[in-house]
Amino acid sequence: MASLPAGLPAVSWRATGLYLPSLASKAGLLDETRQFLQLYLRLGDLAATRRALIDGELPQRARETRATIVTVIQQRLSRWLPPDWVLADLAAFAADTAQPTLQAALLLHVVRQDALLYDFVQHSVVPRWGAGERMLIRADVQRFLDLAQPAHPEVDSWSHATREKLAGNVLSVLRDYGLLQGRDPKQIVEPFVPEAVTGHLVRLLHAEGCADDTLADHPDWRLFLWDVRRVRTTLRTLAVGETLL
Numbered sequence: 001m002a003s004l005p006a007g008l009p010a011v012s013w014r015a016t017g018l019y020l021p022s023l024a025s026k027a028g029l030l031d032e033t034r035q036f037l038q039l040y041l042r043l044g045d046l047a048a049t050r051r052a053l054i055d056g057e058l059p060q061r062a063r064e065t066r067a068t069i070v071t072v073i074q075q076r077l078s079r080w081l082p083p084d085w086v087l088a089d090l091a092a093f094a095a096d097t098a099q100p101t102l103q104a105a106l107l108l109h110v111v112r113q114d115a116l117l118y119d120f121v122q123h124s125v126v127p128r129w130g131a132g133e134r135m136l137i138r139a140d141v142q143r144f145l146d147l148a149q150p151a152h153p154e155v156d157s158w159s160h161a162t163r164e165k166l167a168g169n170v171l172s173v174l175r176d177y178g179l180l181q182g183r184d185p186k187q188i189v190e191p192f193v194p195e196a197v198t199g200h201l202v203r204l205l206h207a208e209g210c211a212d213d214t215l216a217d218h219p220d221w222r223l224f225l226w227d228v229r230r231v232r233t234t235l236r237t238l239a240v241g242e243t244l245l
Helices: 031-045 048-059 062-079 084-095 101-112 115-130 138-150 153-157 161-176 195-207 212-217 218-223 230-243
Strands: 184-188
Touching: 031 048, 031 062, 031 101, 048 062, 062 101, 062 212, 084 101, 084 195, 101 115, 101 195, 101 218, 115 138, 115 161, 115 218, 115 230, 138 161, 138 230, 161 184, 195 212, 195 218, 212 230, 218 230
Parallel strands: none
Antiparallel strands: none
């Protein structure tokens, strides 16, 4: 696993700053995202993919609904202007329907692109998992927002309806991407993460300036509920596999 070459600037490919209530509009959109990526793999162009989906490739009857869905997917996957290899990987993951490769990749990317969702996983889901607690309900999201409000006063401007919708969709997104299961209450579960997604995250972290000797300590691994020991074991296995190739 090669680190970032000397002299190359690191990049930052994650959302920071204000909490946005964007998840109040749509939940995981797993099937639609898979269709988006499979069509992108065929067309090789984001603009053409958007047009085709809005013009009728998506099954939703209303054009306005199709346009909203495509906008949400693009915000999650391409608003941060990823390099070509990221979208190529995601398209390949979308083609793998035998295992939840796309779910694991979306758990990584969608959470990294939403500061609220990232903080909720890191500060609510991960500690509960470590303490042996497994249940999550909407009230837990509301409690998280209340505690976050001093640092994120923008939360105070959201309506009660927005907060309620957001709380439900936060849990639905994490369920759709494999971190939760069940309906109400939902249960925290360790997601299945294929080796291809592990390698994808390593490449992302290297591009962001993370050296090999600090990889295992990066908080992004906690999105999979992995502790440092688990990450180090996985990285050693990945390194052996690369050597054999």
